[in-house]
Amino acid sequence: MAISLQKGQKVDLTKGNPSLKRLLIGLGWDTNKYDGGADFDLDAAAFLLGDNGKVTSDEDFVFYNNLKHKSGAVEHMGDNLTGEGEGDDEEIKVDLSKVPPQITKIDFTVTIYDAEARRQTFGQVSNAYIRVVDDETGKELIRYDLGEDFSVETAVVVGEIYRNRGEWKFNAIGSGWKGGLAALGRDYGVNV
Amino acid sequence: MQLSKGQKIPLNENFLTIKFQRPDSALEIDTAAFLTDGGGKVAGDEDFVFYGNARHNSGAVTHKDDDAIDIDLSRIPRHVEKISLTATIYDADKRRQNFSMIRGAALKIFGASGEVATFPLENFTVETAIVLGEVYRYKGAWKFNATGAGFSGGLAALCNNFGIEVKDVQPPPPPEPERPKINTSRERSKSTRREKIKIPPPPTREEPQPPKKVELRKGQKISLVKKGSTLGEIVINLNWSQPQQKSGFFSRFTSQGIDLDLACLFELKDGNIGAVQALGNHFGSLDYPPYIALDGDDRTGEVASGETIRVNGKFADKIRRILIYTFIYRGAANWEEAKGVVTVNCPGSPELVVRMDEYGSRKHTCAIALLENVGGTFSVEKVVEFFDDSEKMDKAFDWGLRWTVGSKD
Numbered sequence: 118m119a120i121s122l123q124k125g126q127k128v129d130l131t132k133g134n135p136s137l138k139r140l141l142i143g144l145g146w147d148t149n150k151y152d153g154g155a156d157f158d159l160d161a162a163a164f165l166l167g168d169n170g171k172v173t174s175d176e177d178f179v180f181y182n183n184l185k186h187k188s189g190a191v192e193h194m195g196d197n198l199t200g201e202g203e204g205d206d207e208e209i210k211v212d213l214s215k216v217p218p219q220i221t222k223i224d225f226t227v228t229i230y231d232a233e234a235r236r237q238t239f240g241q242v243s244n245a246y247i248r249v250v251d252d253e254t255g256k257e258l259i260r261y262d263l264g265e266d267f268s269v270e271t272a273v274v275v276g277e278i279y280r281n282r283g284e285w286k287f288n289a290i291g292s293g294w295k296g297g298l299a300a301l302g303r304d305y306g307v308n309v
Numbered sequence: 310m311q312l313s314k315g316q317k318i319p320l321n322e323n324f325l326t327i328k329f330q331r332p333d334s335a336l337e338i339d340t341a342a343f344l345t346d347g348g349g350k351v352a353g354d355e356d357f358v359f360y361g362n363a364r365h366n367s368g369a370v371t372h373k374d375d376d377a378i379d380i381d382l383s384r385i386p387r388h389v390e391k392i393s394l395t396a397t398i399y400d401a402d403k404r405r406q407n408f409s410m411i412r413g414a415a416l417k418i419f420g421a422s423g424e425v426a427t428f429p430l431e432n433f434t435v436e437t438a439i440v441l442g443e444v445y446r447y448k449g450a451w452k453f454n455a456t457g458a459g460f461s462g463g464l465a466a467l468c469n470n471f472g473i474e475v476k477d478v479q480p481p482p483p484p485e486p487e488r489p490k491i492n493t494s495r496e497r498s499k500s501t502r503r504e505k506i507k508i509p510p511p512p513t514r515e516e517p518q519p520p521k522k523v524e525l526r527k528g529q530k531i532s533l534v535k536k537g538s539t540l541g542e543i544v545i546n547l548n549w550s551q552p553q554q555k556s557g558f559f560s561r562f563t564s565q566g567i568d569l570d571l572a573c574l575f576e577l578k579d580g581n582i583g584a585v586q587a588l589g590n591h592f593g594s595l596d597y598p599p600y601i602a603l604d605g606d607d608r609t610g611e612v613a614s615g616e617t618i619r620v621n622g623k624f625a626d627k628i629r630r631i632l633i634y635t636f637i638y639r640g641a642a643n644w645e646e647a648k649g650v651v652t653v654n655c656p657g658s659p660e661l662v663v664r665m666d667e668y669g670s671r672k673h674t675c676a677i678a679l680l681e682n683v684g685g686t687f688s689v690e691k692v693v694e695f696f697d698d699s700e701k702m703d704k705a706f707d708w709g710l711r712w713t714v715g716s717k718d
Contacts, residue, residue, distance in 0.1 A: 151458035152435055152466075236432060240315015240455070265447060268316040 119248065119257040122289040124266075128259060130249070130278060130285040131213070137285075138214050139252040142225055143205035144275065146245040157237060158230035160298065161207035163191050164305045166222040171306030173219055178307045179209070180298070190215035191223065210252060211278070213285055222279040224290075224305070228298040232271035239267035239293060247275040249287060261289040271297045312428040312455040320382065320444065320451040322420045328377040329396050329430075329441055331414035336406050337399040337671050339464075340376045340441075343471040344369075344389045350472030352388055357473055360671075374673060375698070380444060382451050391445040393456075393471065397464045399671050401437035408433035408459065416441045418453065428455040435461040524662040525678075525691035532688045533655040540622025540686060541656035542595075545633055547571040547677075548615030549647040567637060567647050571616035572699075574632040574708050575599045578682075582710055584699070585618060588638070593618075600624035601631065620680075622655070625687065631680040632692075632706055635665075636699065637673045644668050644675065644695075651677050653689050663691045670695035676702050 120128055131137050148157035162180035167173050179186050184193040194208040209225065216223070225247060229237050239245075245263040250256065261276055270293030277288050294301055302309040312318065329340050341359035345351055358365050363372045369384035370392060378394060385392070394416070398406050408430075416428040428442060439459030445452055460466035468474075523531060533540060549569045572586030577599060585593035585601050593602040604617040620631065635649060645668035653661040663678050672695040680687040696702040700712040 149440075149456075149458065151440070152461040236314070238313075238315045240313070240317065241458075242315075265317050265452070269313055 119260045122259060122261040122287075124261075124264070124289055124291040126261075127286055127288045130258070130287050132284045132286075134251075134258075137251055137258075138212060140211040140213065140278070141250040141252040142209040142211060143248045143250060144208070144225065144227055144246070145204065145206045145248075146227065147243045148241060149243075155231070155235040155237075157235075157241070159206065159242065160228050160230055161193070161209060162226050162228065162298065163193065163209050163211075164224045164226065164302075164307075165191060165216070165220045166224060166305065167219050168221050170222070175307050177220070178302060178305070188215050188217050190217070190220075205248075222277055224277040225275050226272060226298075226301055227275055228272040228301060230298075232297050237271070239270040239273055242267070245273070245275070247289075249278075259287055261291070263291050266291070267293045269295060271295055272301045274301070310426045312426050314428075314455055314457045316428075316455045317447075318426060318453050320425075320453055322425075323382045324421060325380045325382070325425070325444075326377050326419040327380065327394055327442070327444075328375075328417045328419065329394075329414065330417055331411055334411065336410060338376070338396050339399055339671065340378060341372065341395050341397070341464075341467075342370050342378050342380075343393045343395065343467075343473075344385070345391050345393065345471055346388050347390045348472075349391065349470075354473060356389070357468070357471070382444070391443050393443050394441045395438060395459075395467055396441055397438040397467060401463055406437070407461070408436045408439055416455070416457075426453070428457065430457050433459070437461055437463040438467040440467075521659055522662055523659045524664065525689070527667075527691050527693055530688045530690040531661055532683060533653075533686050534658040540625045542622055543620040543680075543687065544652075544654040545571070545573075545618040545620070545678075546615055546652045546654070547617075547635055547649060548652075549649040567643060569616070569635050569647055569649060570638050571603065571618055571633070571635055571651075573601060573618055573634065574703065574706070574710065575601055576629045576631075576708065578627055578629050582708060584710060595619060595621040598627070600627060620687075625682065626685055629682055631687075632676055632702075632708070633678045633680070634674060634676045634699070634702060636675070644670060649675075649677075653678065653680075655687075661689050663693065665693055667693050667695075672697050674699055674702050676706065679706075 122128065144161045146159055160181055162178065164172060165177035165186060172178055176183065176187055179191045179193050181193065184195065190212050192210045194210060211223065227245065229239065232238065247261050248257055249259040251258055263273065263275065267273065272294040274290045274292045276290050278285050279288060299309045310318065339360060341357065343351055344356040344365060351357060355362065355366055358370045358372050360372060367384050367386050369381050371379040373379060380392065398408065401407060414430045416430060418425040430441065433439065436459035440456045442456050443454040445454060460470065525531060533543065547569060549567065570587055572584060574584050576582045581598060583599060585591055585599065585603050587603060593599055595602045600621040602619050618633065633651060644665060649665035651663040665675060665677065674696045676692045676694045676696065679690045679692055696705065703710050703712065
């Protein structure tokens with residue numbers, strides 16, 4: 118049984134589970150299908166961050182146009198354009214053993230593609246979650262349901278994994294931002 | 310509080326009235342509510358609350374005559390997770406209408422102490438059916454989600470979305486005419502609508518038998534014959550038929566019957582105006598002003614005599630004009646099924662017959678005939694024009710009454 122987290126809650130990943138190496142980060146959401154507007158296209162992304170909370174280079178931004186980090190530590194499994202179907206909508210794999218030492222934190226985000234032109238916000242998204250799965254055993258370790266606190270946001274930092282005294286921990290962030298992926302990227306120090 | 314699309318707010322009181330406010334326009338819009346389970350589907354057709362099924366059996370959701378929807382959160386059955394409030398444009402395809410034609414509309418939520426929230430509805434393109442908002446359970450409490458999105462497939466698309474099988478959403482074809490008809494084509498322009506026509510000459514001595522029945526055409530005016538010094542009692546009767554059972558989508562909703570109410574507006578020569586109608590118990594009086602009285606209320610249409618208004622001809626010179634109208638108090642505005650017929654009888658005059666033979670309107674009020682005092686007798690004119698409510702009709706005929714909501718329960 119996975120641990121269900123509340124916003125802001127931090128839990129150990131590797132402490133007490135030293136064999137944990139490969140993670141699968143699953144992100145899911147529901148949107149309603151209506152005519153008249155464009156499809157909802159939500160994108161998951163990962164930002165590999167240094168001590169200062171910024172990327173060390175643009176390559177540390179792993180998303181639909183840069184699916185695999187050069188270290189091999191983070192791999193985006195591909196873009197799902199409509200969010201249809203059961204289960205995870207997008208997945209990102211992380212190999213903790215390959216994360217470069219200068220990277221102390223990896224943030225996972227979900228943004229709405231072309232949100233402004235399509236007049237879409239996270240208020241129209243329901244049942245969004247992030248879950249962390251041990252990719253070797255398939256066991257779900259952590260689940261965080263984002264809940265209902267969003268309305269006008271177009272980007273959400275869903276959660277992050279971070280180094281803490283030689284171990285990896287998970288933090289359920291759930292913070293919304295306006296401005297979409299570009300604004301988020303700039304905030305993390307990416308040249309967007 | 311002003312809501313933006315996608316915004317969710319907690320609902321802190323149990324009794325809410327939700328209203329889709331919009332500027333006046335030619336679009337005929339119906340509101341409805343779908344009570345759905347966790348999967349977003351209705352458990353049965355009775356969970357679709359609309360003008361033809363105006364009250365959910367739990368009492369939790371009521372569709373009102375003015376298209377507002379009342380919700381009592383304390384009475385919502387356990388299996389219901391969400392109530393989707395919707396608006397559809399009637400006959401949108403045929404009329405080439407959609408919600409992009411509506412500007413300045415808003416969904417308003419009212420609680421005991423007034424407005425709780427308003428959600429401006431805009432930026433629609435092709436939609437003919439929209440989900441205005443959703444009332445839903447979240448962690449044991451009720452919240453509201455400002456949805457404001459919809460479908461281009463009208464009510465059928467909406468029903469499919471909520472798990473209601475739609476077999477036939479076309480209105481039933483108009484009934485076969487019972488007799489050859491004179492041209493009843495509707496004149497749209499106001500200037501020509503009330504064209505005066507020649508009153509047929511009164512019967513002469515060579516032709517002593519007056520015709521027994523005259524069916525009026527729209528806009529046609531016929532004067533009642535004054536026998537002796539005063540008019541006799543004018544008897545205005547409305548009769549209608551109950552809908553037949555039909556196989557098809559709406560059959561189970563219409564089977565509860567139609568209740569047509571006969572009523573009139575009057576204007577006396579001394580300037581007094583008013584209405585004679587069962588609603589609010591304004592039954593009038595024959596011997597005192599307004600000299601017009603309404604017989605008992607037939608709520609089923611099964612009484613052979615239907616509903617009757619009488620006008621005391623002795624006081625004809627005190628009356629300036631009378632507008633005979635009917636409204637549907639309960640049930641769908643299925644005028645084609647009701648087949649309403651109004652007859653005007655006055656001793657010495659042929660029976661005047663006004664058929665409500667213009668169908669397709671979903672409006673609840675129909676002005677049927679206008680009686681105007683002309684030299685001590687009345688001319689009777691067939692109107693048959695539909696209005697959203699009595700107030701709008703009042704305005705169209707320049708009557709000037711103040712209208713409030715009434716009930717006859």
